[in-house]
Amino acid sequence: MSTRIIAGPCALLIAACAPLALNAPLAQPPAQPPACADLLAGEAQAFEIERMTEDGRSVPLTVFAPAAPGEYPLVAFSHGAFAAPGRYAAMLEPLAAAGFVVIAPMHVDSEDYPRAEGEPARPAHAVTWAGRTADMERALEPDAAIRAALAENGLALEEGKVIALGHSYGALIAQLYGGAVAVEPDGSSVDRRNPQVDAVVAFSPPGPMPELMAAEGWASLSAPALTITGTADVLPGFIDDWRAHVVAHEQAPEGARALWVGEGIDHYFGGSFGRPGEVDAKEARLFARALERALSFMQAHVQDDEACRVGDPLDGETYQEDAA
Template identity: 50%
Template sequence: MPSAQPKGRESVHAVSVEGAPLTQQTCKARLAGQSHEFTLSAKTLSGRLVPITVFAPLESGRYPLAVFSHGAFAAPDRYRAMLAPIAAAGFIVVTPMHIDSEDFDDDIPPTQSDIWLTRNADMALALNPPSSITKRLSDCGLTIDQERTVAIGHSYGALVAQLTAGAKAIESADALTDRRNLGVSAVVGWSPPGPMPGVITKQGWSSLAVPALTITGTKDVFPGFVDDWRSHTTSYENGPSGLSSLWVGEGVDHYFGGMFGREKPADAVSQRMFEQALAKSLEFLEHGVNVANPCLLSDPIQGETRSEK
């Protein structure tokens, strides 16, 4: 199993939004602030060392916790375009690097069983940040409000995040395993997988216990693995009524044209759709942690669909 080597990187991000000036109460305006980033390592209960990247607001204060699980083979820093703005808007984002990340230079790849178990252990660690993280935050004048916690994930990581919110996977002898964390009050899944043999059935999402937002697009496919983008809406279609929301972008693929995960210059349409999806995510998360004055969401643009059930 890989050993973690922290990068020791620390940086500040300024996020800009194109277009006319926005009022302070819009979601996009809140996402356009600055955030602080640092990387260190923490140990799981088994003693495994996990690299963890933290994105946090620049202004001192007490902020809700957002834990994030990246997609297969990816790494936290490939989601900077998503996570740095969420931190700037008022969340402390804690994101572990899972053992399947390509950033680990290992001769022997981990087994699927090891990936599954350690990803869930990583999220448990992020949900209860150790003193190495809380002290580093304290040095910056920051405190985690763990009574206000949300989960976010992309692709395989979206499923891992949804498990913390009450979705149930098949882990042994067709038995459903409850990995819910009672502190999680909302979850956002960017392109969560559909049913996976031996992992989760469509009924697995019926036990989601908190508001859940699913984000996908009409080009969110992987031929031979996900042939129909609608598979990504399974968590919405089978989630409980009154708790399930869906965002769909026309022409949006698995990485929003390269905005995150598999980064590359994205075209203007992909960037615009990403801004809309991110604004919806922030509005959803703020309601999830009962922000006193949640941000205002702009009207949908052409090609954007928002649904609730």
């Protein structure tokens, strides 16, 4: 005798026919990462450290950091020609508030640099270059005295989490430590790549320039790199076409590049930093967006969690990045 078994609905849909647990919690949607704008609106602190080089040169350092004590990733920042770290507070304080310790040396070409009597206000290119690269190396690899000063303010650095950031001349300096190779003052080429640098953020990097940077010098930029510029980003007689700032992005190897362009944005976002001035509503809005993009990019390369959320697209901005 054979037995025929007919599977009823409950046999086929056990889960559907099982008693419902009256108190079973509903599935929660995955939590969204925080908004970049909210993180940038946090509180920051700033303080000064002074170090001396072996040859007796003063290196004033400004530190921007979260107000809350803790351990944070490092950002080494290089300012634009003749500028100074304090002129970038509108950029560096929000990034610090969002969870980074920013170490910003004042370079020897700064108009605010504490010069000895008789010292030239505009050092020779070779002097400036040597000073800037030495300063950036100090910021990227803080010594015991710098770390002690951070500790006095309740701060420590997360090892292995480093961003190189710069504006204009300083953007080129930052790119060197991500793998770009410039023309040294003596005509040689030096690989200054720092393997600890996780990403580079370059505001208005200069384009190719004789005796400073050839286009192919960016072909070795191996660290993920974000370039930020605007369609009015010109310096007449020096950089006459804003597209020169995009060459670094175009020449870098594909794979981890990103580019943000602001319509009508100039070299200083209307005076938001570097050369402070009157900033209109559009410039302020696009500057805030550029900082959101910078923060998201930085987080994406130094943390395991998903990077913060950038707001909805704005009129006047374009953004592109290589596919992951």
